[in-house]
Amino acid sequence: MDARGQILSSIRMALQRTASTGDAAAAVARRLAQPERNLIPARTALDHAGRVALFQRMATIVQTTITTVAGPEAVPAAVSQYLAANNLPAELVMAPDPALDVYPWADQRLLTIRRGKALDRDAVSVTGAFAGIAETGTLMLVSGEDRPTTLNFLPDTHIVVLRADQIVGPYEEAWDRLRRAGAIPARGNLPRTVNFITGPSRTGDIEQRIQLGAHGPRRLHIVLIEDPTPAP
Amino acid sequence: MEATSRAFTANVRQALGNETLQQALGKMRAGFPLARAAAIRRLPEFEALRDQGKAIKDHTLAHLDHYLEAYERAVESAGGKVHWARTATEACETILAICQSVDAKLVTKGKSMVAEEIALNDFLEAHGIEPVETDLGEYIIQLRHEAPSHIIAPAVHLVKAQVEATFRANHTDLPEDRRLNEVGELTDEARAVLRQRFLAADVGITGANLLVAETGSSIIVTNEGNGDLTQILPKIHIVLASLEKIVPNLEDATTILRLLARSATGQEFSTYTTVSTGPRRPGDLDGPEQYHVVLLDNGRSTMLGGEFQDMLRCIRCSACLNHCPVYATVGGHAYGWVYPGPMGAVLTPSLIGVDAAGHLPNASTFCGKCESVCPMKIPLPRMMRAWRTREWKLRLNPPRYRMGMKLWAFFARRPGLYRLAGAVAIRLIRFWGGRKPGFGWLPFAGGWTRTRDFPAPQGRTFQSLWAEKQRSG
Numbered sequence: 001m002d003a004r005g006q007i008l009s010s011i012r013m014a015l016q017r018t019a020s021t022g023d024a025a026a027a028v029a030r031r032l033a034q035p036e037r038n039l040i041p042a043r044t045a046l047d048h049a050g051r052v053a054l055f056q057r058m059a060t061i062v063q064t065t066i067t068t069v070a071g072p073e074a075v076p077a078a079v080s081q082y083l084a085a086n087n088l089p090a091e092l093v094m095a096p097d098p099a100l101d102v103y104p105w106a107d108q109r110l111l112t113i114r115r116g117k118a119l120d121r122d123a124v125s126v127t128g129a130f131a132g133i134a135e136t137g138t139l140m141l142v143s144g145e146d147r148p149t150t151l152n153f154l155p156d157t158h159i160v161v162l163r164a165d166q167i168v169g170p171y172e173e174a175w176d177r178l179r180r181a182g183a184i185p186a187r188g189n190l191p192r193t194v195n196f197i198t199g200p201s202r203t204g205d206i207e208q209r210i211q212l213g214a215h216g217p218r219r220l221h222i223v224l225i226e227d228p229t230p231a232p
Numbered sequence: 233m234e235a236t237s238r239a240f241t242a243n244v245r246q247a248l249g250n251e252t253l254q255q256a257l258g259k260m261r262a263g264f265p266l267a268r269a270a271a272i273r274r275l276p277e278f279e280a281l282r283d284q285g286k287a288i289k290d291h292t293l294a295h296l297d298h299y300l301e302a303y304e305r306a307v308e309s310a311g312g313k314v315h316w317a318r319t320a321t322e323a324c325e326t327i328l329a330i331c332q333s334v335d336a337k338l339v340t341k342g343k344s345m346v347a348e349e350i351a352l353n354d355f356l357e358a359h360g361i362e363p364v365e366t367d368l369g370e371y372i373i374q375l376r377h378e379a380p381s382h383i384i385a386p387a388v389h390l391v392k393a394q395v396e397a398t399f400r401a402n403h404t405d406l407p408e409d410r411r412l413n414e415v416g417e418l419t420d421e422a423r424a425v426l427r428q429r430f431l432a433a434d435v436g437i438t439g440a441n442l443l444v445a446e447t448g449s450s451i452i453v454t455n456e457g458n459g460d461l462t463q464i465l466p467k468i469h470i471v472l473a474s475l476e477k478i479v480p481n482l483e484d485a486t487t488i489l490r491l492l493a494r495s496a497t498g499q500e501f502s503t504y505t506t507v508s509t510g511p512r513r514p515g516d517l518d519g520p521e522q523y524h525v526v527l528l529d530n531g532r533s534t535m536l537g538g539e540f541q542d543m544l545r546c547i548r549c550s551a552c553l554n555h556c557p558v559y560a561t562v563g564g565h566a567y568g569w570v571y572p573g574p575m576g577a578v579l580t581p582s583l584i585g586v587d588a589a590g591h592l593p594n595a596s597t598f599c600g601k602c603e604s605v606c607p608m609k610i611p612l613p614r615m616m617r618a619w620r621t622r623e624w625k626l627r628l629n630p631p632r633y634r635m636g637m638k639l640w641a642f643f644a645r646r647p648g649l650y651r652l653a654g655a656v657a658i659r660l661i662r663f664w665g666g667r668k669p670g671f672g673w674l675p676f677a678g679g680w681t682r683t684r685d686f687p688a689p690q691g692r693t694f695q696s697l698w699a700e701k702q703r704s705g
Contacts, residue, residue: 004316007475007529011297014536020298028298028480031291032446035481038284041277041490058500096517117517120431136501145515153460171486189310190447192512192519193464196505201457203419204497205369205385207256207392208263211419214368215426216457216504 037172044135044169048227051134055167058137059222062199063212066222075103075161078223079126080111086219088157092124093117096146099128100161117148118155125151125217126159131174132167132222136198139222140174143193152195158217164227171196233351233379237568237580237589244595247562256391257563260382264554267498268605275494285491286609288484289476289545293536299445299478300527306448310510312523320350323528327352327437327470330524331361334467336434342452342459343367344439345383345548346472346528348570349583352437363437364429366458368422375402381564381572383550384496389563392418426458436462436520440473441547442488443525446481447509450525453492455503463508469520471508474528476544482507488547491607495549531583539618543578545608552602552612558595567592574602578615586619590628593619636676651695658689665689 001009012018020028046054056066067078083090091112094100105113118125127147131140139160143149152158168174178194201216212218236243247253272278292299304314317323323346331339339356341347341363353363353374365374369387373380375398380386387395396412399421411417438459440450450471452459463469479485485507493499512519535541553559553573564572569589571579577592593616596602602612623629629637643650665671670685680686 002316003318003322006318007316007527007533008297008300010529010533011300011475011536014534014538015294015296016537020295024295025298028295028302031480031484032302035446035483037483038288038487039277039280041275043275062500062503120427138501138505143513143516143519145513145517148517148519149460149464150518153457153464171489172483175482175486190449190507190509192509192516194449194507194509195460196501196507197503198499198501198505199503201455202503203368203456205367205372205387206390206395206415206418207259208385208388209415211415213423214419214456214458215366215423215430215461 040170040172041135046134046169048164048167051169052164052167052224052227055132055134055137056224058134059132059199060137062137063202064137064199064220064222066224068224068226070226071228072103072225075223075225076105076108076111079159080108082159082221082223083111083124086157088124092126092159093119093122093151093155094126095128095148095151097128098146100126103161118150118153120154122155124157124159125155126161127151129160129162129166130194131177132162133169133171133174133196134167135170138171138196138198139220140171141195141197142178142191143195144191149193149195152197153216156213156217157219157221158200159221159223161223161225163225233348233570235569235580235584235588237584237592240566240568240591240595243566243568244562247566252391252394253389253563256389257560259391260385260388260554261560264497264550268495268551268554269498271494271498271500274500275490278491278494281487281490282607282609285488285547285607286545288479288487289608292479292484293476293541293544296475296478296533296536299480300475303443303445303448303478306445307510307523307525308448310448310523312448312510312525314525314527317526317528318530320528320530323350323472323526323530324352324355326526327472328356328359328361330468330470330522331356331435332359334434336361336468338429338433339363339435339437340430340433340462340466341365341370342436342438342454342462343370343386344437344472345380345570346439346474347437348380349474349530350472350528352472364426364433366426366430366456366462367454368419368456368458371422371426372398375399379565379570382553383548383571385550389565430461430465433462433466435468435470436464436466437470437472438463440471440477440525441492442485443473443478444480444482444485444507445478447507449482449507449509451485451489451505451507453489453502453505455497455499457504460504460506463506464519467520468522468524469508469511471523471525472528473525474530475532476546492547492549495547495551495605495607535582540578540582540615542610543575543582543615545610546575546579547608548575549607551605551607555601555605557597557599557601562595567595574612574616575610578610578612578619581619581622586622586626587628590619590623590626593617593623651693654693654695658693659691662689662691
């Protein structure tokens with residue numbers, strides 16, 4: 001018997017049964033086809049404004065920095081200011097994501113922007129995000145044709161543009177949004193890479209002293225676009 | 233990895249006499265438990281999540297065959313391939329064949345305990361392929377030709393000066409007069425050296441913290457981002473995982489992730505949690521062209537249905553190590569194989585045999601702390617006791633130990649005689665001790681008195697004092 005057959009039969013022998021049928025098989029099929037939420041911590045049971053505040057608080061605890069802007073038109077200037085304030089070059093690689101095209105980058109004449117995946121020499125990257133998760137101040141980024149994953153890991157500085165309406169409470173809400181977005185129409189069809197990112201890279205491997213920038217970005221900065229104020 | 237678990241007693245003696253190790257362990261003892269306790273205080277639902285985590289794993293193990301089959305279908309529908317491996321050798325050979333298919337010379341690796349278990353690095357090296365560990369701690373010990381001494385902090389047995397010496401001895405193309413005194417300088421140097429390795433690698437191998445049957449995904453959790461650079465840059469990503477890493481769906485995985493980082497380092501969530509599904513898609517600008525999963529059994533399937541099944545719930549968080557008074561005193565290397573601490577004391581005999589590892593379950597005071605902090609509520613003390621019973625039945629203990637136990641058992645089964653003998657012995661020792669507060673030497677108690685005094689009894693046995701206390705209410 002081949003390895004696969006032998007492992008499966010060894011499992012069945014240990015469990016003292018053959019392949020399950022009836023109720024047991026149905027329970028497995030249901031759990032695969034219709035996943036149900038388990039317990040969700042109460043800390044995320046907040047209104048939207050509360051979640052945005054929680055997201056900012058939790059992200060800041062893990063050394064993510066955040067600039068808040070009032071609208072999309074202010075995003076490029078916020079990026080330029082961040083780079084200048086941290087003595088970083090005004091040169092960046094940006095995801096070819098059309099969602100980032102809505103920001104007026106041309107206004108920032110001193111900013112050099114290349115669109116594409118990250119190369120080793122890139123010092124700063126700019127990407128969007130799929131969601132912000134308030135529960136732990138975590139960003140969720142998904143890969144795709146115009147969202148290369150290298151941008152999230154190779155450069156020393158990773159800047160993420162996030163809209164407040166992308167902030168959800170618990171991780172489960174982000175999964176639901178991904179499912180609704182049709183990203184999981186059938187099994188095995190998640191985006192190639194889903195990254196949950198909670199702060200800049202770090203290590204505690206030498207004498208348990210936390211050091212930022214082990215292999216991934218040393219700095220993680222979010223430009224957060226506030227919700228539009230409702231017209232009076 | 234050659235197991236030296238049989239030599240546990242000698243290993244321990246060596247560890248206790250190793251001043252640098254004791255210094256390093258001293259730094260560990262306080263950190264992890266305090267961080268975990270603080271994280272749990274911030275999450276009132278932690279206990280309820282533990283119950284759910286346990287239930288998820290119990291359900292999955294009861295239907296393991298079905299979830300593995302569903303997982304395999306999902307991996308394949310995403311364009312990946314699952315390879316089943318019964319033994320360590322099969323897993324190594326499968327990985328080698330994949331590497332050879334692209335004529336790979338350099339392989340980067342994310343941290344994987346299963347890779348340690350199957351001694352993958354030695355195997356690849358023997359076949360002309362260079363494996364490079366990329367987790368900082370794992371990289372340091374690879375340079376030193378050592379095994380990890382902790383599951384999540386593999387170089388916890390080392391101090392900074394040793395890391396500096398290791399880097400100076402190995403990074404010989406860097407200027408000799410460079411500063412390398414601070415943790416930051418050491419980390420930066422490793423970052424720069426390993427960055428070039430990431431970019432040059434032909435194949436990236438990671439482990440998996442979880443496999444998701446619903447989506448055919450593998451999940452890795454790191455703080456450094458090394459696992460991500462390992463898997464997105466080379467042409468091929470190989471995931472090496474043991475069978476029991478599987479969970480039914482993303483919601484179940486999420487529940488376990490809520491437990492993992494808090495139990496391990498006391499973080500709310502690790503810096504990077506990455507869910508990978510298949511190879512790069514059409515149009516993708518990066519990501520591996522091939523995605524392989526090597527699913528390892530290596531004795532796990534036979535643990536199902538028996539008294540050690542609960543061990544298969546383990547998520548390798550290290551909480552049991554971090555809270556174990558024995559681990560904190562002797563460190564991980566003394567355990568003599570891949571998995572140290574209480575989880576190792578239970579798992580190692582299951583994987584390499586009680587004859588090779590039978591002594592490990594004795595390395596416990598049975599204080600019960602391991603079980604009380606285990607996010608998966610694994611009854612570690614009960615299982616250590618079960619191994620002790622087997623060790624006894626197989627007559628693996630040394631003859632003197634067996635004689636002593638038999639003598640003690642003779643009295644213990646006869647309570648009247650036990651009380652009488654206890655009272656007599658205690659009076660004798662007291663009489664013999666005169667006014668001394670303790671003994672530097674006693675017959676049959678050399679193991680105790682070698683390192684500390686045996687306090688002189690005050691004249692009554694515990695049982696008689698207890699009985700009196702009960703009577704007086």
